[in-house]
Amino acid sequence: MQKRIAVLVSGSGSNLEALLAYKPKLPIVLVIADRPCKAADLAEAKGLQVERLYRPHGRFFDRRHYTLRLQRLLFAAEIDLVVMAGFMTMLHAVIFTQFNRRILNVHPSLLPKFKGAHAVRDTLAAGEKWTGSTVQIAKKETDAGVTLAQSREQVRADDTEQTLQERLKKKEHLLYPWVVERYLAQLPEWGNYLGE
Ligand code: GRF
Secondary structure, three states: OOOOOEEEOOOOOOOHHHHHHOOOOOOOOEEEEEOOOOHHHHHOOOEEEEEEEOOOOHOOOHHHHHHHHHHHHHHHHOOOOOEOOOOOOOHHHHHHHOOOOOOEEEEOOOOOOOOOOHHHHHHHHHOOEOOOOOEEEEEOOOOEEEEEHHHOEEEOOOHHHHHHHHHHHHHHHHHHHHHHHHHHOOOOOOOHHHHH
C-alpha cells in the first residue's frame, strides 16, 4: 500500500506549495490548518482534503484535547508521515509517542541555535554571519529533534527579518521535499512498524 502524508500548516504555504510541486510526486493526502491561512486556501484550490482545526484562543485552549483531535484526523486518513510546514501550534507530547519518528519539521535557523518562533529575528539580533534552515525529526521538546539536513545562507549587512526569511525559504523549498521523499522511502509501513 502506498504511504500517506499529512502536511500541517498555519501560514503562507510556500513550503506546502514546494512539497506539492515536487517530482516525483509526494503522496500528500491531507492538509490540516490551525488557523485561517493562505496555505489552507491553496490546498483547497488544489482539491486536497483540508481540515480546518482552528485552535481556540487563551484559556479555552486545551493542548492535549487539541492534539488528540488532530491525531484522530491523522488516524482516519491512515497517515504514515506528518510534515509540519510552518505549523505554529505546539502539540502535546502524546502525538510524539503515537507518531514516534513520523513527524518532520523545518525550522529557519541552524539548530540547535535559535530555537522557537522568532528564529530569524534572533539570528539577526545576535549578529550572526551565517544561518540556514534545519529539517528535523520532531520530538516533544520544540526544535530539539534529530537533524536530518541543513541548508546554509549568508546573512547580509542590510538584511531585515523579511529579506532573510525569504532567502531561507527559497532553499527550504529545495531541501524539504527532497528530505521528505527520502525519509518516507525508508519509513516502515504502519503494519510493520507496529509489529517491530
Ligand atoms: C518557514 O520559514 C519555516 O522555516 C518555518 O515556518 C515558515 C513557513 O513558511 N517553520 P511557509 O508557510 O511555508 O511559507
